[in-house]
Amino acid sequence: xxxxxxREPEETVGAAADGARAAARPLSPSSLIPxxxxxxxxxxxxxxxxxAIDEGFLRELVRRxxxxxxxxRVLLICGKEVDGLVSKGRRHRADLKVATxxxxxxxxxxxxKQIVGTLPGVLVGDVFFFRVELCMIGLHGQVQAGIDYxxxxxxxxxxxxxxxxxxxxxxxxxxxxxxxxxxxGHGGRGRNGQKQxxxxxxxxxxxxxxxxxxxxxxxxxxxxxxCDQSPSGKVYVYDGLYKITDCWAEAGKSGFVVSKxxxxxxxxxxxxxxxxxxxxxELKSDMxxxxxxxxxxxxxxxxxxxxxxxxxxxxxxxxSPLRFKYLVRPAHSxxxxxxxxxxxxxxxCRCECECSDGCDCAVRNGGELPYDASGVxxxxxxxxxxxxxxxxxxxxxxxxxxxxxxxxRLEVFRTREMAWxxxxxxxxxxxxxxxxxxxxGLTKRQSDWLxxxxxxxxxxxxxxxxxxxxxxxxxxxxxxxxPVAPSLPLLDFSMDVSTYRNVACxxxxxxxxxVFMQFVAYGHCVPPHPHLMIFARESIPPLRELSIDYGxxxxxxxxxxxxxxxxKHRQRQREFSESSRPTPTSGSSTPRTAEPSPPQSSxxxxxxxxxxxxxxT
Numbered sequence: 001x002x003x004x005x006x007r008e009p010e011e012t013v014g015a016a017a018d019g020a021r022a023a024a025r026p027l028s029p030s031s032l033i034p035x036x037x038x039x040x041x042x043x044x045x046x047x048x049x050x051x052a053i054d055e056g057f058l059r060e061l062v063r064r065x066x067x068x069x070x071x072x073r074v075l076l077i078c079g080k081e082v083d084g085l086v087s088k089g090r091r092h093r094a095d096l097k098v099a100t101x102x103x104x105x106x107x108x109x110x111x112x113k114q115i116v117g118t119l120p121g122v123l124v125g126d127v128f129f130f131r132v133e134l135c136m137i138g139l140h141g142q143v144q145a146g147i148d149y150x151x152x153x154x155x156x157x158x159x160x161x162x163x164x165x166x167x168x169x170x171x172x173x174x175x176x177x178x179x180x181x182x183x184x185g186h187g188g189r190g191r192n193g194q195k196q197x198x199x200x201x202x203x204x205x206x207x208x209x210x211x212x213x214x215x216x217x218x219x220x221x222x223x224x225x226x227c228d229q230s231p232s233g234k235v236y237v238y239d240g241l242y243k244i245t246d247c248w249a250e251a252g253k254s255g256f257v258v259s260k261x262x263x264x265x266x267x268x269x270x271x272x273x274x275x276x277x278x279x280x281x282e283l284k285s286d287m288x289x290x291x292x293x294x295x296x297x298x299x300x301x302x303x304x305x306x307x308x309x310x311x312x313x314x315x316x317x318x319x320s321p322l323r324f325k326y327l328v329r330p331a332h333s334x335x336x337x338x339x340x341x342x343x344x345x346x347x348x349c350r351c352e353c354e355c356s357d358g359c360d361c362a363v364r365n366g367g368e369l370p371y372d373a374s375g376v377x378x379x380x381x382x383x384x385x386x387x388x389x390x391x392x393x394x395x396x397x398x399x400x401x402x403x404x405x406x407x408x409r410l411e412v413f414r415t416r417e418m419a420w421x422x423x424x425x426x427x428x429x430x431x432x433x434x435x436x437x438x439x440x441g442l443t444k445r446q447s448d449w450l451x452x453x454x455x456x457x458x459x460x461x462x463x464x465x466x467x468x469x470x471x472x473x474x475x476x477x478x479x480x481x482x483p484v485a486p487s488l489p490l491l492d493f494s495m496d497v498s499t500y501r502n503v504a505c506x507x508x509x510x511x512x513x514x515v516f517m518q519f520v521a522y523g524h525c526v527p528p529h530p531h532l533m534i535f536a537r538e539s540i541p542p543l544r545e546l547s548i549d550y551g552x553x554x555x556x557x558x559x560x561x562x563x564x565x566x567x568k569h570r571q572r573q574r575e576f577s578e579s580s581r582p583t584p585t586s587g588s589s590t591p592r593t594a595e596p597s598p599p600q601s602s603x604x605x606x607x608x609x610x611x612x613x614x615x616x617t
Contacts, residue, residue: 043113044150044161044217047120055120056512062121062137063512063538064469065102065109069136070430071379071471072098074372083477095130095232102136105476110138114150116163117218117241125273127427127541128222128236131166139238140164140222147186147205149212160208161217162244165263166236168224173252173260178275181221181242184252185209185259199257202249206259213244218266223274229427231374237273237541241266273541280425280542283310284409300412301326301502306405309503310425313414321412321420327500328405332441332529348391348524355399361387364524366485371401376431377535379471380518382488384533388523402433402520402533410435412506420506421545428540431470434515437532438502439495447494456498458505460532461491462551466516470537488519493529504534510547514538517548 075082076094085101102108110119119139134140141148141164149162165183167176172195175182185206189195200206212219218241227235242263252258265272282290287298287310294314300321301309305328311321349360355369356362362369364385371377375398377384387399395404409425428434439458442450447457474480497505507515514537519530534548 044116044163045113046116047118058121059123059512060121061109065107065137066133066538067430067470068107068473068475069098069102069133071473072101072476074376074378074431075473078372078378082473085476095132099130099132099136102476107475108136108138114141114163116161117220119220122238124238124240124270125276125541125544126238127273127539128238129230129232129234129539131236134166134222134236139220140166145186145205147209149205149208151204152207159211160204161215162205162208162212162219163217164220164222165209166222166224172254173258176223178272179265181263183209183261183263185261195254197254197256200249200259202259209244209259209261210247213247213261216243218243219263221263221265223272225274225277227427229429231429235277235427237277239265239272239274240269276541276543277427284425297322301328304328305503307407307409309406309409310411311413312411315414315416316418318414318418321506325500327438327440327502329436330438330441330495330529330531331500348388349393351391351393351397353393354397355387355391355393360524361385361391361393361399364486366483369399371398373398374429375401375407375433376429377433377470377518378431379483380467380469380516381483381486382465382467382519383486383530384518384520385486385524386520386522388525390523402436402531403522406435407433410503412503415508415545419508421508422503422506423543423545424540426542428536430536430539432536434534434536434546435504436502437495437504437517437534438500439497439505440500441529442494442496444492444494447496450496450498456496458495458497458532459491460493460495460517460519460530463517463532464549464551466513466537466549467518470516470518470535486521489526489528489530491530495532504532507534507546507548509550509552511549513547513549514540514544515546515548 072082072085073094076085076098085098115138119137122137122139128134128139131140131143135143146166146168147162148164149160152158152160155161167174167181167183169176171184171189173182173184185200187200187204187206189197202210209219211217221239221242223237223239225235225237226233229235242265244261245264246262247260249257249259279290287295291312294312295310296313296319297311299305299308300311304326311319313319347360349355351359351361357368365381368378370379370381370384370386386401386403387393387397391397393399408428411423411425413421413423415421424434437458442457447459450457468482472480472482515534516537518533518535520533521527521530540546
């Protein structure tokens with residue numbers, strides 16, 4: 001159970017004067033983060049979450065709140081009405097309208113108490129597209145002001161205390177060096193919000209910053225950056241906690257008095273999210289210059305994917321991903337292909353341009369297209385039907401989203417736990433397509449036979465139905481029910497990834513994942529083996545590891561966090577990798593640099609022929 005170190009404002013201030021200790025008491029997660037419509041509390045509290053199970057609960061609470069917000073915002077933009085929430089005019093602010101709607105429903109969190117320091121459920125590096133999102137989860141309580149603080153009028157001690165700031169780089173007197181910030185106070189700026197037109201005063205947020213420095217209260221720092229992937233054109237990144245070490249007033253660049261504050265980042269925190277975004281951009285432009293050691297391959301797909309997938313290992317000598325044959329799309333054995341229905345016989349849409357909500361493909365999906373215009377999945381379904389070969393719409397149709405392949409740069413990397421993982425090199429929006437699970441599709445009888453020989457298998461029917469959570473608006477719309485159509489066929493097939501695989505096979509397991517599995521079919525037929533497509537559960541910043549729930553229940557496997565297909569015979573792969581690695585010649589350099597990707601097989605015929613020779617086909 002999370003422990004709450006409770007500090008009333010006068011106790012926080014008094015601690016510097018007389019050394020009084022703040023009282024501590026345990027609180028349940030529900031009392032820690034109440035969802036109500038009250039004004040923000042006058043209590044200043046500091047929260048610690050000692051148990052991983054509580055941390056996971058709080059993370060899921062933040063994720064569900066943000067997921068609900070994004071689902072409502074997208075539905076509003078698409079012109080759909082939800083419980084009285086209606087779009088009015090082109091110039092309406094869907095982000096503000098949805099946030100107000102959720103506040104009226106009592107769905108804002110972390111408002112029962114004003115939290116100092118780390119916010120439960122929020123990770124360093126988390127990204128947000130709208131400032132009102134910061135208010136909604138309690139990270140920063142001001143929609144416009146850059147300094148969030150407990151006002152003196154609401155403080156029993158009569159002194160304001162700052163809790164967070166936003167650094168956007170728009171003010172002429174700011175200096176941002178990453179771990180050190182020279183932050184100019186608020187007030188005295190013109191309409192453009194950048195240049196001063198009169199002196200700043202030591203009041204309001206400026207005075208609150210001084211008091212936070214005097215009493216040693218750390219502040220949360222959020223940086224605002226320009227971002228092409230953001231629907232608002234900007235992204236706000238939580239970069240952790242800073243201490244205010246100095247404050248002074250001096251004439252600024254415009255000649256007026258400006259309050260300035262020096263902030264130093266507290267040590268032993270995760271790396272800054274804004275630094276990760278900058279590093280990812282540099283890696284995409286010139287990876288070998290930025291990271292000359294540890295890059296084993298610039299593209300393990302050998303050019304078969306529409307975006308390169310790099311391989312990085314600066315932990316040990318394992319390079320086993322180079323030993324597998326990369327397979328962009330799943331291949332199915334002849335026995336499994338015989339079970340499929342000919343999609344051409346079923347027919348398709350007759351749209352000459354892009355599909356819309358009234359076409360046959362939309363009807364096949366329950367009356368609406370599954371994706372919005374920007375390529376975001378509106379809500380999860382048992383099965384999503386995309387346009388197939390018999391459809392008349394062009395390849396650019398938005399209902400052919402996953403068929404066009406990767407939309408974000410990915411990297412396979414070696415983790416500190418001596419396992420392989422996957423991370424993006426760019427920001428991935430919540431609900432966006434990530435990649436497809438690829439391997440050799442087998443019937444149940446074939447997979448039972450091959451599993452006895454030690455081959456690695458992925459079983460689609462073991463993935464938990466986390467698609468139900470995406471787009472779930474039942475908290476504001478009680479009559480909402482998860483889609484039951486299109487219905488999902490019996491998933492009695494498996495995916496063999498022992499020889500042929502793709503980037504998705506390196507996703508690690510998590511009980512609190514940031515991506516989920518969505519089954520997708522091409523065309524209007526009922527497929528016996530739908531595609532295994534992966535979508536983002538939340539907005540994922542660059543260089544944060546992707547994780548998925550494989551539905552595993554074994555505690556040992558869960559603790560290792562690996563894909564079950566890899567975990568089963570990891571030792572066998574290591575032995576194979578060691579035996580096949582060439583021995584360095586005398587005097588050869590040891591640092592690993594980029595090597596050409598291994599030759600890619602243009603066909604999987606030999607493997608399929610071996611499968612068809614099995615008596616179980």
